Amino acid sequence: MKKLVILLQLFAVMFVTACSNGEHVADLKSPIEVVSDGTGPKVCIADVTDNRLFVGNENQPNLPSGEILSPDYKSRAYARLKNSFGSQTGAMLLPRDKTVTMVVREVLERALSDDGYTVVHDSAAEDTDTIIMAVSIKQFWTWAGLQKINDNINSDIELDVYTQNQGNQKHFNLKNRQTRKVLTDTRTLYKTTTEQSLANIYNLALEKFRNLQ
Numbered sequence: 001m002k003k004l005v006i007l008l009q010l011f012a013v014m015f016v017t018a019c020s021n022g023e024h025v026a027d028l029k030s031p032i033e034v035v036s037d038g039t040g041p042k043v044c045i046a047d048v049t050d051n052r053l054f055v056g057n058e059n060q061p062n063l064p065s066g067e068i069l070s071p072d073y074k075s076r077a078y079a080r081l082k083n084s085f086g087s088q089t090g091a092m093l094l095p096r097d098k099t100v101t102m103v104v105r106e107v108l109e110r111a112l113s114d115d116g117y118t119v120v121h122d123s124a125a126e127d128t129d130t131i132i133m134a135v136s137i138k139q140f141w142t143w144a145g146l147q148k149i150n151d152n153i154n155s156d157i158e159l160d161v162y163t164q165n166q167g168n169q170k171h172f173n174l175k176n177r178q179t180r181k182v183l184t185d186t187r188t189l190y191k192t193t194t195e196q197s198l199a200n201i202y203n204l205a206l207e208k209f210r211n212l213q
Helices: 002-019 071-076 100-114 187-211
Strands: 023-025 042-050 077-082 088-093 118-120 131-144 153-165 168-180
Touching: 042 100, 071 077, 071 088, 071 100, 077 187, 088 187, 100 118, 100 131, 100 153, 100 187, 131 187, 153 187, 168 187
Parallel strands: 023 088, 042 118, 042 131, 077 131
Antiparallel strands: 077 088, 131 153, 153 168
């Protein structure tokens, strides 16, 4: 009898999990802290564009997806969850006052500052000695394989960064995949894996932004 009760409880938990298809809000904390304020050459991030391609509700976990692909959803979604039966269901979203482009801008501005640059905004961008930067978000998605419950969680981030300085143009590609081995699939792991991937992007930016001029 006791075994039957335990089995029924386990089934109930699996049923609730399997039927869960909600959107879960979880902010991403900044992976780094500014070490020093930049006093060097001025840089303005003039534009950050989210160019991720969402594919609807298909079973391609590595591609951004969702059940209702509204502009608000696509601007805030960063992970797709799955249920106990290996199907995609639900998603992880940033709070309503934050978007993926805002997160990327914050991380890159901090990397620039820590590299010694002076980060300026639109009001100072017209100065001829200001380095202008534009960013294209190609990937920003955290996902798990659908073959088994404890498939690895992966967080893919890829940014194309373009700079212009007095007629000279440069292109930098910042790309990272963070993989987390898991025993059980939880929303917290999707969040923390994304944060670690962001930290790796920050470190890549620190390395590559040293020679913008």
